[in-house]
Amino acid sequence: xxxxxxxxxxxxxxxxxxxxxxxxxxxxxxxxxxxxxxxxxxxxxxxxxxxxxxxxxxxxxxxxxxxxxxxxxxxxxxxxxxxxxxxxxxxxxxxxxxxxxxxxxxxxxxxxxxxxxxxxxxxxxxxxxxxxxxxxxxxxxxxxxxxxxxxxxxxxxxxxxxxxxxxxxxxxxxxxxxxxxxxxxxxxxxxxxxxxxxxxxxxxxxxxxxxxxxxx
Amino acid sequence: xxxxxxxxxxxxxxxxxxxxxxxxxxxxxxxxxxxxxxxxxxxxxxxxxxxxxxxxxxxxxxxxxxxxxxxxxxxxxxxxxxxxxxxxxxxxxxxxxxxxxxxxxxxxxxxxxxxxxxxxxxxxxxxxxxxxxxxxxxxxxxxxxxxxxxxxxxxxxxxxxxxxxxxxxxxxxxxxxxxxxxxxxxxxxxxxxxxxxxxxxxxxxxxxxxxxxxxxx
Numbered sequence: 151x152x153x154x155x156x157x158x159x160x161x162x163x164x165x166x167x168x169x170x171x172x173x174x175x176x177x178x179x180x181x182x183x184x185x186x187x188x189x190x191x192x193x194x195x196x197x198x199x200x201x202x203x204x205x206x207x208x209x210x211x212x213x214x215x216x217x218x219x220x221x222x223x224x225x226x227x228x229x230x231x232x233x234x235x236x237x238x239x240x241x242x243x244x245x246x247x248x249x250x251x252x253x254x255x256x257x258x259x260x261x262x263x264x265x266x267x268x269x270x271x272x273x274x275x276x277x278x279x280x281x282x283x284x285x286x287x288x289x290x291x292x293x294x295x296x297x298x299x300x301x302x303x304x305x306x307x308x309x310x311x312x313x314x315x316x317x318x319x320x321x322x323x324x325x326x327x328x329x330x331x332x333x334x335x336x337x338x339x340x341x342x343x344x345x346x347x348x349x350x351x352x353x354x355x356x357x358x359x360x361x362x363x364x365x366x
Numbered sequence: 367x368x369x370x371x372x373x374x375x376x377x378x379x380x381x382x383x384x385x386x387x388x389x390x391x392x393x394x395x396x397x398x399x400x401x402x403x404x405x406x407x408x409x410x411x412x413x414x415x416x417x418x419x420x421x422x423x424x425x426x427x428x429x430x431x432x433x434x435x436x437x438x439x440x441x442x443x444x445x446x447x448x449x450x451x452x453x454x455x456x457x458x459x460x461x462x463x464x465x466x467x468x469x470x471x472x473x474x475x476x477x478x479x480x481x482x483x484x485x486x487x488x489x490x491x492x493x494x495x496x497x498x499x500x501x502x503x504x505x506x507x508x509x510x511x512x513x514x515x516x517x518x519x520x521x522x523x524x525x526x527x528x529x530x531x532x533x534x535x536x537x538x539x540x541x542x543x544x545x546x547x548x549x550x551x552x553x554x555x556x557x558x559x560x561x562x563x564x565x566x567x568x569x570x571x572x573x574x575x576x577x578x579x580x581x582x583x
C-alpha cells in the first residue's frame with residue numbers, strides 16, 4: 151500500500167448511533183439519552199451528553215450524524231434567543247420544534263439527523279414533538295436512534311398517561327437500560343433531563359447504577 | 367429510506383414474521399403470528415400457521431423464506447420419526463434441534479431459514495433451542511425471532527421471569543406477539559400459541575380482535 155490511510159476511525163463518519171427518548175408526564179416532560187458516539191466500530195466518545203438545551207425549559211435530544219445534529223441544535227438555540235427577545239416572553243415548545251423542523255425539512259437530502267424536541271411552556275404544559283425527516287408531530291412519547299427499535303414493544307406496553315415525575319424518570323431509565331443492553335451503538339451512562347414549570351433538572355445515571363434484568 | 371433486512375432479499379414468499387418460545391415451570395410456550403408477505407407490500411396469507419409439529423411433544427417455528435423452512439421441516443420430521451423408531455423412545459428436544467441445525471449448516475449457502483425448537487422430553491424437561499441462519503445452535507430459556515422480534519427485545523428482557531406459571535407465561539407470550547404485530551408491518555393476523563407440558567400439547571389461537579390492546583390503540 152502506497153498511501154498511509156491511518157486508523158479507520160479517522161475516516162469513518164461520526165454518528166451518534168444512539169437511543170433517545172422523551173416522555174410527557176402530568177406537568178412536564180422527561181428526556182433521556184445514552185452517551186455513546188461511534189465512528190464505525192470504534193467508540194470515540196463514551197460520555198457524550200446528547201440532550202442539548204434550546205432554551206430554559208426546552209431541550210432537544212440528538213441522534214444520527216453527530217455533526218448535523220449538533221449544528222441544528224446550535225442554530226435553533228440562536229434563533230430561539232432572538233425570537234424570545236422579539237416576543238418578549240418565553241418561547242413555546244411548538245415554536246422550537248417548528249424551527250428544528252424547518253431546518254430538517256429544507257436540508258433533508260444533505261443531512262441525516264433526527265432531533266426530538268421536548269419542554270414545558272405556560273400555554274400547553276409539557277409537550278414532546280418528533281421531527282423525523284422534516285415532519286412535525288406532537289406525541290405523548292417519542293423514541294429515536296438505532297436503539298429505539300428494540301424498546302418499542304416495552305414502551306408500548308408500559309406507557310401510561312398521567313404518570314408522576316418520579317415514575318416517568320424511572321420508566322425512562324429502564325427503557326434506556328434495555329436498549330443499551332441490546333444495541334451495539336448505544337451504551338455508557340444515561341443522561342436524564344426533567345422539565346416542569348419549576349425548572350430544569352439534569353441527572354446522570356452511571357453504568358453500574360442502571361437497572362438490570364433477568365439475564366444479567 | 368430503504369428498509370434493509372434479510373427478508374427483502376428473499377425471493378418469493380417470505381415469512382416476515384414474529385416467532386417466540388419461552389420456558390415456564392413445567393413446560394414451554396411456543397408461538398408465532400400468521401402473516402405471509404411478498405416483498406413487504408402484499409399479504410399472501412393472513413392465516414398461515416408457522417408453528418409446525420415435528421414430533422409428539424416437539425414443535426418448531428420458522429422464520430425467513432417460507433419455501434426453505436417448509437422443505438427443511440418436512441425433512442426433519444421424517445428424520446426424527448425414523449430416529450425415534452431406531453432408539454425405541456421419543457426423541458430428545460435437542461435431537462430435533464440438532465437435525466435442523468445440521469441441515470441449516472450443510473446448506474447454509476442456499477438456505478435462508480432460521481428456527482426455534484421447543485418441546486418437552488423426559489431427560490431435561492422443557493427446553494427451547496434456537497438455530498440461527500448459518501446453523502448455530504444455542505439453548506436459551508426464552509428466545510424471539512423474525513423481523514418483528516426487533517421491537518420486543520426490550521419487552522422480553524424486562525418482563526420474562528424464569529419459572530413463571532403456565533397462565534403467566536401464556537399472557538407474556540400473547541402480549542409480546544401483540545406488541546410486535548403492532549409495530550412490524552410484515553407481522554400480523556392471529557397469534558398461534560402451543561403449550562407443551564409433560565401431560566401433552568394444547569393449541570391456543572388468539573384472533574386479531576381479541577389480542578391485548580395497549581395505550582395507543
